Amino acid sequence: MRKVIILFSMFALISSPVLAGFDSWSTETEKDPFSGGIRVTVDYSSSLRSGVVIFCDDAQSGIQVRMIPGFAYEPSLADVTPEIEFAIDGQRLLGQEGQTGSVGDNLAISETNLTGDNAKTFVSAFAQAKRQIAIKDGISDRPYLLTARHSKKAGEALVTCMESQKH
Numbered sequence: 001m002r003k004v005i006i007l008f009s010m011f012a013l014i015s016s017p018v019l020a021g022f023d024s025w026s027t028e029t030e031k032d033p034f035s036g037g038i039r040v041t042v043d044y045s046s047s048l049r050s051g052v053v054i055f056c057d058d059a060q061s062g063i064q065v066r067m068i069p070g071f072a073y074e075p076s077l078a079d080v081t082p083e084i085e086f087a088i089d090g091q092r093l094l095g096q097e098g099q100t101g102s103v104g105d106n107l108a109i110s111e112t113n114l115t116g117d118n119a120k121t122f123v124s125a126f127a128q129a130k131r132q133i134a135i136k137d138g139i140s141d142r143p144y145l146l147t148a149r150h151s152k153k154a155g156e157a158l159v160t161c162m163e164s165q166k167h
Contacts, residue, residue, distance in 0.1 A: 022046070024149040027157045035059040040161040042154040044133075044146050046070070049107060052135060052144060054154075058164035062115030063123065066103075067137035067144060069110070073102035082138020084112045088125040089132055089148070094118050100139060110137035123162055127155025 022045050032039040037059025045051040050070030056063045065084070077100040085095040098112035114122055126133060129148035136143040 023147055025146075025151045025154040027150075027154045029157060032057055032059070038161065038164065040157045042158060046144070046146075052146065054158065056158050056161035056165075058161050059166070061165055062113055062119040063158065063162070064111060064113050065122075065135070066109055066111040067135060067140075068103065068107055069137060069140040071108055073100075073106050073108040077108055077139060080139060082110045083136075084110060084138050085136040085143075086122055087132075087134040088129050091125075093121055093125055098138060108139065110139045119162060123155065123158045126151060127159050128152075129155065 025042060025044050028041045030039055030041075031037075035057050037057045039058075040056040042054040042056075043051060044053075047070060050068050053066045053068070054063055055066070065086075067084070080100050082098045082100060083095055084098040086093045096112050096114065096118060098110050101109050101111065103109050129151045131148050133146045133148055133151060134143050135146070
């Protein structure tokens with residue numbers, strides 16, 4: 001029995017890193033040699049094929065929010081102009097038109113560029129999120145209901161990036 005418990009414990013320890021990085025926000029900051037700015041990338045992976053990515057470059061204006069629902073891009077999506085909506089901790093913040101496209105292995109995306117007051121409203125609320133960050137991408141049958149785990153650190157990085165923008 002003792003050997004079984006030890007083997008089970010070792011298996012649990014070995015397999016747990018597989019889940020690392022899923023269902024929480026992560027942040028990467030790096031110098032972008034093409035824009036000359038500092039680029040902040042914030043992402044939330046729901047699975048190997050789906051998630052949300054937010055880009056901010058202090059040499060540009062605003063942020064780009066990209067949702068990847070995990071299904072293949074179909075040419076008919078080119079005719080769709082998605083209405084993308086954001087809610088933080090149960091409060092709807094804003095909605096804005098976006099566009100569709102594909103990334104990687106022909107995965108469909110919905111994305112929008114938030115600028116001005118919309119960007120400031122979203123980033124400020126994101127940095128203060130306590131429970132949930134929800135996004136409707138306009139092409140999926142249900143919204144992304146994402147935990148706010150590690151969103152404070154990610155939000156602070158986005159706030160710093162936006163404050164450093166020159167535009």
